[in-house]
Amino acid sequence: MTTEPQEAPTFFAAEKNPIRKIESAVLLLFRLCTWSILIAAAAVFLTILIKGLPIIISSQFPFINTDFLTQSPETLHVFEHKGISYELADSDFRAFQEKTGKTIPSATYAHSGGGLFPAIIGTLLLVIGSMFIALVFGVLSAIYLSEYSKPGKLIDFIRLSILNLAGVPSIVFGLFGFGLFVIGLNWNVSLLSGWFTLAFMVLPIIITASEESLKSVPQGFREGSLALGGSKWKTIRRVVLPYALPGILTSSILGVARVAGETAPIMFTAAYAVRDSLPWEIERWSDFLSKVSWPCPTTFTSLVPKFLKTNTPNVCSMEQHWCCWSSCSRLLLFPCCYADIFARETLGNPLQTYNYGLK
Amino acid sequence: MTDPNPNRPIPETAVEVSSIDFYYGKTKALDDITLDIPKNQITSLIGPSGCGKTTFIRCLNRMNDLIEGAQLTRGTIRISGVDIYDKRVDVIELRKKVGMVFQKSNPFPMSIYENIAYGLRMQSIRKKTIIDEAVERSLRNAALWNEVKDRLHSNALGLSGGQQQRLCIARALAIEPTIMLMDEPCSALDPIATARVEELLFNLKENYTIVIVTHSMQQAARLSDHTAFFYLGKLEEFGDTSKLFMNPGNPQTEAYISGRFG
């Protein structure tokens, strides 16, 4: 039997009915939503980059305004001298005055000159310390909750409390840290207080993420290990944790973003509004060990209230501001994204593509 | 039917199971099972899907302890005369002596070598010569050595399904248990590998007591000395394989082994 070749298209042609129309309408809706989110995100980032980049990038080698990244913030002096208008940071201004030998009247803007170095260091120190504390506490308690504890009312209650903790506004954590660490334990406003406060703040994220990760470990691994005479802890350490760890770490990057982007708790517990001294800039080296109250420099985000408090927004501070955000996004956000992608690609995949039936 | 070999010595018992009931929460999965698994022989468990074979062998190394709400409510299981559900029994020691190959193969996401070494490392054996020797011996026994000897340090998850199953057999052999529980060990294997595994089990019989769950009547008939037929959580019939296949005492058994079921 021979069939006409033109019959085939009609044979496979889509049915014409309302369900198809609805389907394509729904698809369109999904597309629109996704694209509008993308556009919003792109708008935010482009604004920051366009406004901030001209300050960070310079025309000479190494093409980056290194001073901005390596110097402390200073008061900015804006003045006119011999018909030329200048914008100079405090130290340059003093040098300029000495050179000319005159006292020059100037308009001053606090924290609008100099660089961001203390903020970079402060943010890094806070993030590293608090994430370390949070990971230790979080992963251990997640292991207890999901591997050891017997399910029951008490455990459900504990889980619920942890979830509730995630919804507590960060300022409350700030007050808690202020009360407990700064005043109660007399740690003062210090790195240590900040570390613990922020660690407690991200703990719910870490615990929930770790529990999810541990749950996704195939039961077959645990059974296999136990059947070979493994103890519970050895099973967790040798099979369960290695499998769950990439997931735990990638989810914890959310925590990093939260710590780095936090304001209120940091200002309460770690960073004085106007402290630019670095942790190692202390009176005596012995203080570093004997005193727990290491000073913590400002962080990126605690610069914001500082700007708002010390300056009415003006051209100069806004410039610094954009710049700050631009470097903030480049220094923090991009590494975070890369770390996330890296972790997913290199750590996650080999394990998670493991196609093996979970019981 | 008379015993074809009346002078045969009565085998010693490795596992004595007496009238056990087993529940998953409120559903009864095993109902009044009593059987003696003879030492240094192969006992096969047959029966339709869902009849409780897996549940039964998982009771023998207390693997069911891991399942929430699952418990043995009545009866005792004795291995070498010791009630394994006694409070004083250490499950880790029990599982070292009662090895298991699971129905779903479950190699660890590590190298082939590490998979086999795992059980030894659990016993804090660190000497490389001992581990190397155990790895080669168990892989040879599981008929896998020739296929993997050049890539011992590559990931076990890169093996084919049947190779993974043999790896799990090798892994269980490496710790040299005295009793081997095997839940459908050949379900993913081709006839050649199946023959190799059967040959292995036949040789292992000298030193091991083997309990094997199988859906292949031929395999049960070829391989085992004793056969137990489970049906709906009950042990319908248990006896010499030859007798059970030639002359089943139970109409259910006969229907099942002759393929006329339901």
Ligand SMILES: Nc1ncnc2c1ncn2[C@@H]1O[C@H](COP(=O)(O)OP(=O)(O)OP(=O)(O)O)[C@@H](O)[C@H]1O
């Ligand atoms: N973890 C569990 N929780 C609740 N019920 C279970 C569980 N595991 C098994 N069962 C039930 O217990 C009964 C016996 O199951 P079992 O796995 O022992 O069957 P099986 O004989 O091994 O079957 P198959 O040949 O398909 O492997 C089934 O009805 C099953 O649904």
Ligand SMILES: [Mg+2]
């Ligand atoms: Mg089964």
